[in-house]
Amino acid sequence: MNIHQQTRRHFFQHSTAGLGAIALSNLLRSDAGAARPADNPLAIQPSHFPAKAKRVIYLHMTGSPPNLDLFDHKPELTKRDDQDCPDEFLAGREFAFTSGTPKLMGSPRKWSQHGESGMWMSDAIPHFHGIADEMCVVHSMFTDQFNHAPAELLVYTGSPRTGRPSMGSWVTYGLGSENSDLPGFVVLISSGTQPNGGNNSFGSGFLPSVYQGVQCRSKGDPVLYSSDPAGMTRDLRRASLNALGDLNRMQAQQLGHPETMTRISQYELAFRMQASVPEVMNIADESKETLAAYGAVPGDSSLANNCLLARRLVESGVRFVQLFDWGWDFHGTGAATGLTDGLTKKCASMDKPVAALIQDLKARGLLEDTLVVWGGEFGRTPFREGRTAKSNVLGRDHYPDAFTMWMAGGGVKAGFEYGKSDELGFSVAENPVHVHDLQATILHLLGMNHEQLTYRFQGRDFRLTDVHGNVVPALLA
Secondary structure (H helix, E strand, O other): OOHHHOOHHHHHHOOOOOHHHHHHHHHOEOOOOOEOOOOOOOOOOOOOOOOOOOEEEEEEEEOOOOHHHOOOOOHHHHHOOOOEOOHHHOOOOOOOOOOOOOEEOOOOOOEEEEOOOOEEEEOOOHHHHHHHHHEEEEEEEEOOOOOHHHHHHHHHHOOOOOOOOOHHHHHHHHHOOOOOOOOOEEEEEEOOOOOOOHHHHHOOOOOOHHHOOEEEOOOOOOOOOOOOOOOOOHHHHHHHHHHHHHHHHHHHHHHOOHHHHHHHHHHHHHHHHHHHHHHHOOHHHOOHHHHHHHOOOOOOOOHHHHHHHHHHHHHOOOOEEEEEEEOOOOOOOOHHHOOOHHHHHHHHOOHHHHHHHHHHHHHOOOHHHEEEEEEOOOEEEEEEOHHHOOOOOOOEEEEOOOEEEEEEOOOEOOOEEEOEEOOOOOOEEEOOEEHHHHHHHHHHHOOOOOOOOOEEEOOEEEOOOOOOOOOOHHHEO
């Protein structure tokens, strides 16, 4: 064929020693230069330095919980409840559903102090009161985004736009997996709705697809489409995969395409998962006491079941477990989203299993090297959302400038509070922590330098924190 008649496909087919080989070489080598086996891209990789955490459970409250009604006690805001919001706090700021001059709104919740640190918490999260001495609470988080999907993507991929790898993908790319029969990155979703960022919130972006999050279910087949069709035996499946693997290896030798090797690895992992996933996802063999502590019911699809599954997964060697729980967008436009009854009901399905998870991990000796992270994508306003001005239901708008998150275990300080917002909760007043700083700190706890964990794509080295982020040493134990 004349070179001028060659298509793009022909070019890549005949570039085995060129671009394809370079791409394959990039897949098979980590950022530190360590060999990454072609048949096992999830093989354990060395960390940059000794790690305090071996694994992560990240609990995301999709929609963003109202920090001013849970963790950030503001007596002055309560004193000024229903007053017009001062103009200086509104100038230059954007809000999703608020216009005109809103009214300041103190929390309708009751507050008390807990733990040796005297940590303030509201009555909406009674079970968290008992784990105050395990929590490392950051009151000075801030972000660049005030709409759900971009803010969530920024938290997990480092960018408000789609196409970047998620945090779990970066972690499994950097460290590999401790169990060859389970995915390195597992996603569990409760409350019946996908996260705001969709699959991009746990996707692999431009990293090889073997590093994307595998969504598992606590009800029905643990992994969709993993079951064999009728008439397909285990031996026949094995023989089919052997033949398919031979064909893929032939194609890999011809084209040198990294995704071909990824595909082989994924098929083999899926085969092993057919036996291993149902076992680890079956909570029915847990004791009655454990089920009761979490509020878990075998066969249900709930955050309680997912918290218990998260413990079972990390106990089995899964590197990164991501939980998404829908329903935390407390605008107050309906009773279910109000800060009194609505928040009480939502917290009732959350704080018991999350507190049980922390206590269970500690009792099993897993909390010391398991990092648990809890939070949303941004905060909520210190004033009433405009649409609720004439309503009896209280709600808050999106707010990026100051919010609260917390961590536990995995090398962070226990019973510790860091940073402050101002007396009305409008701005960070002390020790600001950007989303990129949180990402850098999480990677640091896992033994990775966020500036060195990179992947070359489209001519430059990308990283989770992009060109931002600093580790927050004050949070480290």
